[in-house]
Amino acid sequence: MTIAFVVTTLVVVATPGAGVLFTLSAALSGGRRSALVAAVGCTVGIVPHLAAAVTGLSALLHSSALVFGVLKYLGVAYLLWLAVATWRDRRALVADGPSAPARSVARTVGSAALMNLLNPKLTIFFVAFLPQFVDPGRPDAVPAMLGLSAVFMLVTLVVFTAYGLGAAAVRRHVLDRPRVLGWLRRSFAGSFLALGLLLARAEA
Template sequence: MDPQTLTAFFATALFLAVVPGPDNVFVLTQSALRGKRAGLWVVLGLCTGLLVHTAAVALGVAALFERSRVAYELLKYAGAAYLLYLAWQSLRAPAMRVGDGEGARGGAGKLYLRGIVMNVANPKVSIFFLAFLPQFVDQQAGPVTLQMLALGATFIVATALVFGALALSAGAIGRHLVRSERAQRWMNRVAATVFAGLAVKLATAQR
Protein backbone atom coordinates (compact mmCIF):
# COMPACT_ATOMS: atom_id res chain seq x y z
CA MET A 1 0.00 0.00 0.00
CA ASP A 2 0.98 3.62 -0.55
CA PRO A 3 2.95 4.84 2.51
CA GLN A 4 1.16 8.20 2.35
CA THR A 5 -2.22 6.45 2.54
CA LEU A 6 -1.13 4.41 5.54
CA THR A 7 0.28 7.52 7.24
CA ALA A 8 -2.97 9.44 6.72
CA PHE A 9 -4.98 6.47 7.96
CA PHE A 10 -2.76 6.06 11.03
CA ALA A 11 -3.00 9.74 11.92
CA THR A 12 -6.80 9.65 11.63
CA ALA A 13 -6.99 6.48 13.72
CA LEU A 14 -4.84 8.05 16.44
CA PHE A 15 -7.13 11.05 16.68
CA LEU A 16 -10.32 8.98 16.71
CA ALA A 17 -8.90 6.83 19.52
CA VAL A 18 -8.37 9.97 21.63
CA VAL A 19 -11.95 11.25 21.25
CA PRO A 20 -13.77 10.43 24.53
CA GLY A 21 -16.00 7.39 24.26
CA PRO A 22 -17.12 4.36 26.31
CA ASP A 23 -13.98 2.32 25.63
CA ASN A 24 -11.34 4.87 26.56
CA VAL A 25 -13.43 6.09 29.52
CA PHE A 26 -13.56 2.48 30.73
CA VAL A 27 -9.77 2.25 30.38
CA LEU A 28 -9.36 5.47 32.35
CA THR A 29 -11.78 4.26 35.01
CA GLN A 30 -10.01 0.97 35.60
CA SER A 31 -6.57 2.61 35.54
CA ALA A 32 -7.61 5.32 37.97
CA LEU A 33 -9.40 2.96 40.36
CA ARG A 34 -7.29 -0.20 40.13
CA GLY A 35 -3.92 0.84 38.75
CA LYS A 36 -2.07 0.93 35.45
CA ARG A 37 -1.88 -2.83 34.99
CA ALA A 38 -5.65 -3.17 35.18
CA GLY A 39 -6.04 -0.54 32.49
CA LEU A 40 -3.47 -2.25 30.27
CA TRP A 41 -5.29 -5.59 30.54
CA VAL A 42 -8.50 -3.86 29.43
CA VAL A 43 -6.62 -2.29 26.51
CA LEU A 44 -5.27 -5.69 25.47
CA GLY A 45 -8.78 -7.13 25.55
CA LEU A 46 -10.24 -4.28 23.50
CA CYS A 47 -7.52 -4.64 20.86
CA THR A 48 -8.08 -8.41 20.71
CA GLY A 49 -11.74 -7.72 20.02
CA LEU A 50 -10.75 -5.44 17.15
CA LEU A 51 -9.06 -8.43 15.49
CA VAL A 52 -12.46 -10.11 15.18
CA HIS A 53 -14.05 -7.04 13.59
CA THR A 54 -11.10 -6.59 11.26
CA ALA A 55 -11.28 -10.16 9.96
CA ALA A 56 -15.05 -10.05 9.48
CA VAL A 57 -15.04 -6.71 7.69
CA ALA A 58 -11.99 -7.56 5.55
CA LEU A 59 -13.54 -10.75 4.22
CA GLY A 60 -16.99 -9.23 3.69
CA VAL A 61 -15.89 -6.02 2.01
CA ALA A 62 -13.44 -7.87 -0.22
CA ALA A 63 -16.32 -10.02 -1.51
CA LEU A 64 -18.42 -6.93 -2.24
CA PHE A 65 -15.58 -5.24 -4.07
CA GLU A 66 -15.14 -8.26 -6.32
CA ARG A 67 -18.70 -9.48 -6.97
CA SER A 68 -21.34 -6.79 -6.85
CA ARG A 69 -21.25 -3.17 -7.96
CA VAL A 70 -24.76 -2.57 -6.61
CA ALA A 71 -23.87 -3.98 -3.18
CA TYR A 72 -20.71 -1.87 -3.15
CA GLU A 73 -22.67 1.29 -3.94
CA LEU A 74 -25.23 0.51 -1.23
CA LEU A 75 -22.44 -0.08 1.27
CA LYS A 76 -20.74 3.12 0.23
CA TYR A 77 -23.76 5.35 0.74
CA ALA A 78 -24.83 3.56 3.90
CA GLY A 79 -21.33 4.06 5.26
CA ALA A 80 -21.35 7.75 4.32
CA ALA A 81 -24.71 8.18 6.05
CA TYR A 82 -23.39 6.49 9.17
CA LEU A 83 -20.33 8.73 9.25
CA LEU A 84 -22.57 11.78 8.98
CA TYR A 85 -24.58 10.38 11.88
CA LEU A 86 -21.36 10.03 13.89
CA ALA A 87 -20.52 13.66 13.04
CA TRP A 88 -23.91 14.76 14.37
CA GLN A 89 -23.52 12.61 17.48
CA SER A 90 -20.08 14.13 18.13
CA LEU A 91 -21.52 17.64 17.99
CA ARG A 92 -24.26 16.68 20.45
CA ALA A 93 -22.12 14.49 22.73
CA PRO A 94 -22.22 15.49 26.42
CA ALA A 95 -19.07 15.67 28.51
CA MET A 96 -18.01 12.32 29.96
CA ARG A 97 -16.41 11.74 33.34
CA VAL A 98 -14.38 8.96 34.91
CA GLY A 99 -17.35 8.13 37.11
CA ASP A 100 -19.42 7.39 33.99
CA GLY A 101 -17.35 4.29 33.22
CA GLU A 102 -18.76 0.98 34.36
CA GLY A 103 -16.64 -0.77 36.93
CA ALA A 104 -15.38 -4.33 36.77
CA ARG A 105 -14.21 -6.70 39.44
CA GLY A 106 -11.76 -9.57 39.20
CA GLY A 107 -8.21 -10.20 38.15
CA ALA A 108 -6.24 -9.65 34.97
CA GLY A 109 -7.97 -12.48 33.12
CA LYS A 110 -11.43 -11.12 33.83
CA LEU A 111 -10.42 -7.61 32.81
CA TYR A 112 -8.91 -8.94 29.57
CA LEU A 113 -12.06 -10.94 28.82
CA ARG A 114 -14.24 -7.96 29.65
CA GLY A 115 -12.34 -5.88 27.12
CA ILE A 116 -12.86 -8.53 24.42
CA VAL A 117 -16.58 -8.88 25.16
CA MET A 118 -17.11 -5.10 25.27
CA ASN A 119 -15.57 -4.75 21.82
CA VAL A 120 -16.87 -7.85 20.03
CA ALA A 121 -20.41 -7.38 21.36
CA ASN A 122 -20.57 -3.80 20.07
CA PRO A 123 -22.00 -3.88 16.52
CA LYS A 124 -21.12 -0.20 16.08
CA VAL A 125 -17.45 -1.18 15.76
CA SER A 126 -18.13 -3.38 12.74
CA ILE A 127 -20.37 -0.71 11.21
CA PHE A 128 -17.67 1.88 11.74
CA PHE A 129 -15.03 -0.36 10.17
CA LEU A 130 -17.35 -0.97 7.21
CA ALA A 131 -17.64 2.77 6.70
CA PHE A 132 -14.05 3.73 7.51
CA LEU A 133 -11.61 1.14 6.16
CA PRO A 134 -12.75 0.85 2.51
CA GLN A 135 -11.97 4.52 1.88
CA PHE A 136 -8.27 3.77 2.10
CA VAL A 137 -8.32 0.69 -0.16
CA ASP A 138 -6.83 0.93 -3.65
CA GLN A 139 -7.84 -1.97 -5.88
CA GLN A 140 -4.73 -1.35 -7.97
CA ALA A 141 -2.47 -1.84 -4.95
CA GLY A 142 -3.11 -5.56 -4.49
CA PRO A 143 -5.67 -7.94 -2.92
CA VAL A 144 -8.42 -6.04 -1.13
CA THR A 145 -8.52 -8.53 1.74
CA LEU A 146 -4.84 -8.04 2.53
CA GLN A 147 -5.19 -4.26 2.37
CA MET A 148 -8.16 -4.35 4.74
CA LEU A 149 -6.25 -6.57 7.16
CA ALA A 150 -3.29 -4.18 6.99
CA LEU A 151 -5.55 -1.21 7.70
CA GLY A 152 -7.23 -3.06 10.55
CA ALA A 153 -3.85 -3.93 12.05
CA THR A 154 -2.78 -0.29 11.73
CA PHE A 155 -5.96 0.83 13.48
CA ILE A 156 -5.31 -1.66 16.29
CA VAL A 157 -1.76 -0.33 16.73
CA ALA A 158 -3.07 3.24 16.93
CA THR A 159 -5.71 2.21 19.45
CA ALA A 160 -3.18 0.31 21.56
CA LEU A 161 -0.83 3.29 21.62
CA VAL A 162 -3.49 5.82 22.62
CA PHE A 163 -5.35 3.60 25.09
CA GLY A 164 -2.06 2.37 26.54
CA ALA A 165 -0.92 5.94 27.06
CA LEU A 166 -4.22 6.73 28.77
CA ALA A 167 -3.82 3.73 31.06
CA LEU A 168 -0.24 4.66 31.98
CA SER A 169 -1.08 8.30 32.61
CA ALA A 170 -4.58 7.93 34.02
CA GLY A 171 -3.71 10.36 36.79
CA ALA A 172 -2.79 13.63 35.10
CA ILE A 173 -3.93 13.15 31.50
CA GLY A 174 -6.99 11.16 32.47
CA ARG A 175 -8.27 13.81 34.84
CA HIS A 176 -7.71 16.58 32.30
CA LEU A 177 -9.23 14.68 29.37
CA VAL A 178 -12.32 13.42 31.15
CA ARG A 179 -13.02 16.33 33.49
CA SER A 180 -12.37 19.25 31.16
CA GLU A 181 -15.70 19.89 29.45
CA ARG A 182 -14.16 22.60 27.27
CA ALA A 183 -11.44 20.27 25.98
CA GLN A 184 -14.02 17.61 25.21
CA ARG A 185 -16.25 20.05 23.35
CA TRP A 186 -13.38 21.08 21.10
CA MET A 187 -12.31 17.49 20.52
CA ASN A 188 -15.87 16.51 19.65
CA ARG A 189 -16.12 19.39 17.18
CA VAL A 190 -12.92 18.34 15.48
CA ALA A 191 -14.15 14.74 15.46
CA ALA A 192 -17.39 15.85 13.82
CA THR A 193 -15.39 17.61 11.12
CA VAL A 194 -13.27 14.50 10.55
CA PHE A 195 -16.34 12.25 10.32
CA ALA A 196 -18.08 14.62 7.91
CA GLY A 197 -14.98 14.80 5.72
CA LEU A 198 -14.71 11.01 5.67
CA ALA A 199 -18.40 10.79 4.72
CA VAL A 200 -17.87 13.07 1.71
CA LYS A 201 -14.76 11.16 0.70
CA LEU A 202 -16.60 7.85 0.89
CA ALA A 203 -19.70 9.09 -0.98
CA THR A 204 -17.57 10.33 -3.87
CA ALA A 205 -15.27 7.28 -4.02
CA GLN A 206 -15.17 5.21 -7.20
CA ARG A 207 -15.13 1.43 -7.29
Protein backbone atom coordinates in the same frame (compact mmCIF):
# COMPACT_ATOMS: atom_id res chain seq x y z
CA MET B 1 -0.69 3.64 4.25
CA THR B 2 -1.09 7.40 4.01
CA ILE B 3 -0.78 10.34 6.39
CA ALA B 4 -4.54 10.84 6.06
CA PHE B 5 -5.15 7.29 7.29
CA VAL B 6 -2.88 7.73 10.31
CA VAL B 7 -4.36 11.11 11.26
CA THR B 8 -7.94 9.89 10.90
CA THR B 9 -7.14 6.77 12.91
CA LEU B 10 -5.62 8.87 15.69
CA VAL B 11 -8.71 11.10 15.81
CA VAL B 12 -11.10 8.14 15.91
CA VAL B 13 -9.12 6.19 18.51
CA ALA B 14 -8.29 9.15 20.77
CA THR B 15 -11.89 10.37 20.93
CA PRO B 16 -13.15 9.23 24.36
CA GLY B 17 -15.65 6.40 24.20
CA ALA B 18 -16.60 3.27 26.10
CA GLY B 19 -13.14 1.71 25.67
CA VAL B 20 -11.35 4.78 27.00
CA LEU B 21 -13.73 5.02 29.96
CA PHE B 22 -13.23 1.34 30.75
CA THR B 23 -9.45 1.72 30.60
CA LEU B 24 -9.49 4.80 32.84
CA SER B 25 -11.72 3.02 35.35
CA ALA B 26 -9.44 -0.01 35.34
CA ALA B 27 -6.38 2.20 35.84
CA LEU B 28 -7.92 4.00 38.81
CA SER B 29 -9.08 0.71 40.27
CA GLY B 30 -5.94 -1.38 39.88
CA GLY B 31 -3.08 0.85 38.74
CA ARG B 32 -0.72 0.41 35.81
CA ARG B 33 -1.13 -3.35 35.49
CA SER B 34 -4.91 -3.12 35.19
CA ALA B 35 -4.55 -0.22 32.75
CA LEU B 36 -2.31 -2.26 30.46
CA VAL B 37 -4.58 -5.30 30.69
CA ALA B 38 -7.64 -3.19 29.84
CA ALA B 39 -5.85 -1.60 26.88
CA VAL B 40 -4.93 -5.04 25.57
CA GLY B 41 -8.50 -6.26 26.07
CA CYS B 42 -9.98 -3.34 24.15
CA THR B 43 -7.51 -3.98 21.34
CA VAL B 44 -8.36 -7.69 21.24
CA GLY B 45 -12.03 -6.73 20.92
CA ILE B 46 -11.25 -5.21 17.52
CA VAL B 47 -10.22 -8.58 16.03
CA PRO B 48 -13.77 -9.91 15.42
CA HIS B 49 -14.70 -6.68 13.62
CA LEU B 50 -11.56 -6.98 11.52
CA ALA B 51 -12.39 -10.59 10.66
CA ALA B 52 -15.93 -9.59 9.72
CA ALA B 53 -14.66 -6.80 7.48
CA VAL B 54 -12.17 -9.05 5.68
CA THR B 55 -14.66 -11.89 5.15
CA GLY B 56 -17.48 -9.61 4.08
CA LEU B 57 -19.69 -10.33 7.10
CA SER B 58 -19.61 -6.66 8.05
CA ALA B 59 -21.41 -5.83 4.81
CA LEU B 60 -24.22 -8.18 5.91
CA LEU B 61 -24.32 -6.47 9.31
CA HIS B 62 -24.44 -3.06 7.67
CA SER B 63 -27.27 -4.07 5.33
CA SER B 64 -29.34 -6.21 7.70
CA ALA B 65 -31.48 -4.20 10.09
CA LEU B 66 -32.24 -7.33 12.14
CA VAL B 67 -28.62 -8.39 12.64
CA PHE B 68 -27.56 -4.83 13.33
CA GLY B 69 -30.40 -4.39 15.82
CA VAL B 70 -29.56 -7.56 17.74
CA LEU B 71 -25.89 -6.63 18.07
CA LYS B 72 -26.74 -3.02 18.87
CA TYR B 73 -29.09 -3.86 21.73
CA LEU B 74 -26.69 -6.42 23.14
CA GLY B 75 -24.15 -3.61 23.23
CA VAL B 76 -26.67 -1.24 24.81
CA ALA B 77 -27.54 -3.83 27.46
CA TYR B 78 -23.87 -4.36 28.30
CA LEU B 79 -23.17 -0.63 28.59
CA LEU B 80 -26.21 -0.20 30.85
CA TRP B 81 -25.02 -3.12 32.96
CA LEU B 82 -21.60 -1.45 33.25
CA ALA B 83 -23.32 1.77 34.32
CA VAL B 84 -25.29 0.04 37.07
CA ALA B 85 -22.32 -2.06 38.20
CA THR B 86 -20.05 0.99 38.36
CA TRP B 87 -22.63 3.00 40.29
CA ARG B 88 -23.19 0.23 42.85
CA ASP B 89 -19.63 -1.09 43.17
CA ARG B 90 -18.11 0.71 46.15
CA ARG B 91 -14.98 -1.42 45.79
CA ALA B 92 -14.23 -0.26 42.25
CA LEU B 93 -11.76 2.43 43.29
CA VAL B 94 -9.81 1.31 46.34
CA ALA B 95 -6.20 1.46 47.43
CA ASP B 96 -4.01 -1.58 47.07
CA GLY B 97 -3.73 -3.61 50.21
CA PRO B 98 -4.51 -6.98 51.82
CA SER B 99 -8.24 -6.25 51.74
CA ALA B 100 -8.32 -4.83 48.20
CA PRO B 101 -10.15 -7.19 45.83
CA ALA B 102 -8.00 -8.07 42.82
CA ARG B 103 -9.70 -8.26 39.49
CA SER B 104 -8.32 -11.11 37.42
CA VAL B 105 -6.53 -10.50 34.15
CA ALA B 106 -8.95 -12.79 32.34
CA ARG B 107 -11.98 -10.92 33.67
CA THR B 108 -10.58 -7.52 32.75
CA VAL B 109 -9.55 -8.62 29.24
CA GLY B 110 -12.87 -10.41 28.76
CA SER B 111 -14.93 -7.39 29.84
CA ALA B 112 -12.94 -5.02 27.63
CA ALA B 113 -13.05 -7.33 24.61
CA LEU B 114 -16.77 -7.98 25.04
CA MET B 115 -17.47 -4.26 25.15
CA ASN B 116 -15.76 -3.70 21.79
CA LEU B 117 -17.21 -6.90 20.36
CA LEU B 118 -20.74 -5.64 21.07
CA ASN B 119 -20.07 -2.26 19.50
CA PRO B 120 -21.61 -2.29 15.99
CA LYS B 121 -20.11 1.12 15.29
CA LEU B 122 -16.68 -0.51 15.10
CA THR B 123 -17.88 -2.80 12.32
CA ILE B 124 -19.47 0.14 10.51
CA PHE B 125 -16.19 1.97 10.94
CA PHE B 126 -14.32 -0.85 9.22
CA VAL B 127 -16.92 -0.96 6.45
CA ALA B 128 -16.94 2.78 5.76
CA PHE B 129 -13.37 3.70 6.67
CA LEU B 130 -10.96 1.04 5.41
CA PRO B 131 -12.34 0.73 1.85
CA GLN B 132 -11.45 4.37 1.27
CA PHE B 133 -7.78 3.46 1.59
CA VAL B 134 -7.78 0.08 -0.18
CA ASP B 135 -8.46 -0.34 -3.88
CA PRO B 136 -10.69 -3.46 -4.13
CA GLY B 137 -9.25 -4.11 -7.58
CA ARG B 138 -5.76 -4.64 -6.22
CA PRO B 139 -4.61 -8.27 -6.11
CA ASP B 140 -3.28 -7.67 -2.61
CA ALA B 141 -6.42 -5.93 -1.33
CA VAL B 142 -6.90 -8.32 1.61
CA PRO B 143 -3.27 -8.12 2.82
CA ALA B 144 -3.48 -4.32 2.47
CA MET B 145 -6.63 -4.23 4.58
CA LEU B 146 -5.00 -6.48 7.18
CA GLY B 147 -1.99 -4.17 7.28
CA LEU B 148 -4.12 -1.06 7.81
CA SER B 149 -6.16 -2.87 10.44
CA ALA B 150 -2.96 -3.83 12.24
CA VAL B 151 -1.98 -0.15 12.30
CA PHE B 152 -5.42 0.73 13.68
CA MET B 153 -5.04 -1.88 16.43
CA LEU B 154 -1.51 -0.70 17.26
CA VAL B 155 -2.69 2.90 17.54
CA THR B 156 -5.57 1.74 19.75
CA LEU B 157 -3.17 -0.11 22.05
CA VAL B 158 -0.76 2.83 22.29
CA VAL B 159 -3.44 5.48 22.85
CA PHE B 160 -5.40 3.44 25.38
CA THR B 161 -2.19 2.57 27.21
CA ALA B 162 -1.32 6.27 27.38
CA TYR B 163 -4.77 7.07 28.77
CA GLY B 164 -4.46 4.26 31.30
CA LEU B 165 -0.94 5.08 32.47
CA GLY B 166 -1.90 8.74 32.79
CA ALA B 167 -4.82 7.81 35.04
CA ALA B 168 -2.66 5.39 37.02
CA ALA B 169 -0.09 8.15 37.60
CA VAL B 170 -2.62 10.28 39.48
CA ARG B 171 -4.37 7.32 41.08
CA ARG B 172 -2.83 7.71 44.51
CA HIS B 173 -3.86 11.37 44.66
CA VAL B 174 -7.41 10.42 43.72
CA LEU B 175 -7.62 7.60 46.26
CA ASP B 176 -6.88 10.03 49.10
CA ARG B 177 -10.00 12.06 48.29
CA PRO B 178 -13.27 10.17 48.95
CA ARG B 179 -15.38 12.92 47.40
CA VAL B 180 -13.37 12.76 44.20
CA LEU B 181 -13.79 8.97 44.17
CA GLY B 182 -17.54 9.32 44.48
CA TRP B 183 -17.63 11.94 41.74
CA LEU B 184 -15.53 9.77 39.43
CA ARG B 185 -17.67 6.71 40.06
CA ARG B 186 -20.84 8.62 39.28
CA SER B 187 -19.19 10.19 36.21
CA PHE B 188 -18.12 6.79 34.84
CA ALA B 189 -21.58 5.34 35.50
CA GLY B 190 -23.28 8.32 33.85
CA SER B 191 -20.93 8.15 30.87
CA PHE B 192 -21.62 4.43 30.31
CA LEU B 193 -25.35 5.21 30.54
CA ALA B 194 -25.04 8.06 28.04
CA LEU B 195 -23.03 5.92 25.62
CA GLY B 196 -25.63 3.17 25.89
CA LEU B 197 -28.43 5.60 25.07
CA LEU B 198 -26.47 7.04 22.15
CA LEU B 199 -25.81 3.53 20.83
CA ALA B 200 -29.53 2.73 21.11
CA ARG B 201 -30.22 5.61 18.70
CA ALA B 202 -27.60 4.45 16.17
CA GLU B 203 -28.83 3.22 12.83
CA ALA B 204 -27.19 0.86 10.35
